Amino acid sequence: MTENALQLAARYYRALPIDRPGYEQVTLSLPVDKTALVGMHCWNIGCPDGPPVDINYCVGMGWLQSTQEAGRIMAEVIRPAMDAARAIGMPVCHVETDWMDHQYPHIESRRSGESGSVHPHQQEMLERAHGIDYMERSPLAQMRRAEIVSPVGDEPLFFYSDVLDDYLRSRGVDTLIYMGFAADMCLLGAEGGARPMLARGYRCVVIRDATVGVETPASFPQPPHLRVDLGLRLHLRAIPTGHRSDER
Numbered sequence: 037m038t039e040n041a042l043q044l045a046a047r048y049y050r051a052l053p054i055d056r057p058g059y060e061q062v063t064l065s066l067p068v069d070k071t072a073l074v075g076m077h078c079w080n081i082g083c084p085d086g087p088p089v090d091i092n093y094c095v096g097m098g099w100l101q102s103t104q105e106a107g108r109i110m111a112e113v114i115r116p117a118m119d120a121a122r123a124i125g126m127p128v129c130h131v132e133t134d135w136m137d138h139q140y141p142h143i144e145s146r147r148s149g150e151s152g153s154v155h156p157h158q159q160e161m162l163e164r165a166h167g168i169d170y171m172e173r174s175p176l177a178q179m180r181r182a183e184i185v186s187p188v189g190d191e192p193l194f195f196y197s198d199v200l201d202d203y204l205r206s207r208g209v210d211t212l213i214y215m216g217f218a219a220d221m222c223l224l225g226a227e228g229g230a231r232p233m234l235a236r237g238y239r240c241v242v243i244r245d246a247t248v249g250v251e252t253p254a255s256f257p258q259p260p261h262l263r264v265d266l267g268l269r270l271h272l273r274a275i276p277t278g279h280r281s282d283e284r
Contacts, residue, residue, distance in 0.1 A: 040068045040124075041065050041066060041067050041068065042064070042065070043063055043065055044064045044066060045061065045063055046062050046063070047060060048060055048062065064241070069125070069209075070208055070210050071211045071213060072126065072127040072129050072207075072209045072211070072212055072213070073127070073213050074131060075114060075131065075185050075215050075216050076131045076214055076216030076222060076226070077216050077217050077218070078114065078182050078216050079106075080183065081103060081176075082096070082106075082175075083107050083184070085183040085184075086179055087175040087179060090167075090174060092167055092174075093170050094166050094167065095166055095167070095176045096176065097217060097218060098250040099253055100253075101253060101256040102250055105251075106217050106218075107182075110182050110184055110185050111184055113215070113246045114215045114216070115185055117215060127191075128191050129191070129200065130181065130193040130194070131194050131226075131228035132193060132195060133222070133227070134196070134227075135147075135176065136179060137195065139179075139180040140180075143194075144195075144199075145195060181193070195228075196228065197227050197228050197232035197233065200228045201233070204238070210238060210239060212238050212240050212241065213243060214240060214241065214243070214246075215246035217248065218248065219247040219248060219249040220250060223242065223247055230242070
């Protein structure tokens with residue numbers, strides 16, 4: 037191990053041979069200057085600095101249990117991981133949705149200010165799922181990034197995959213360590229998430245303790261191994277602390 041490399045215990049799902057698939061344990065040697073820590077959609081709904089949960093809307097992390105768990109994770113896992121990365125000079129990047137572009141007017145947004153027409157069937161489904169006028173009246177309208185995991189100094193915040201890609205390539209970064217929400221939704225498929233960045237050639241890793249899925253009250257009490265399987269290529273099993281990672 038060199039001074040500027042992290043040695044991290046990880047696992048990935050091995051598909052071959054197809055009659056004996058399973059998880060494999062590996063140790064990743066990650067040069068600090070080629071690795072970035074990414075905080076994804078760390079919203080402040082239900083946080084001390086954010087709008088309270090409104091039981092008439094299913095937004096953000098959805099139900100109260102996942103919202104509370106996300107708040108705990110941001111305080112107990114994501115913020116310490118960010119601080120550890122900062123201490124060793126690893127880039128820390130922040131990704132948010134352009135829904136909140138009015139909260140960050142200094143960041144270029146491609147979202148049109150005009151509300152597009154929605155088919156009545158789709159509108160009915162959206163309101164049934166999230167609540168009536170949820171984009172204007174729910175906590176989504178006031179949310180922003182949770183203060184505890186907001187950018188420090190000149191750390192960048194991104195709305196779009198291609199802008200994040202340009203930033204990372206200009207610095208020679210090829211590996212992304214993800215934290216944030218939600219494991220079964222935005223962390224995978226949103227702008228700046230794992231799928232768009234995998235398609236651009238990045239190695240994507242997620243800290244298992246730094247995310248949670250959108251769980252219903254019925255599914256949340258289930259043991260973790262019965263919940264959502266992320267499907268990413270690699271899964272970190274601990275927070276980077278100093279230059280190493282301890283198995284849990």
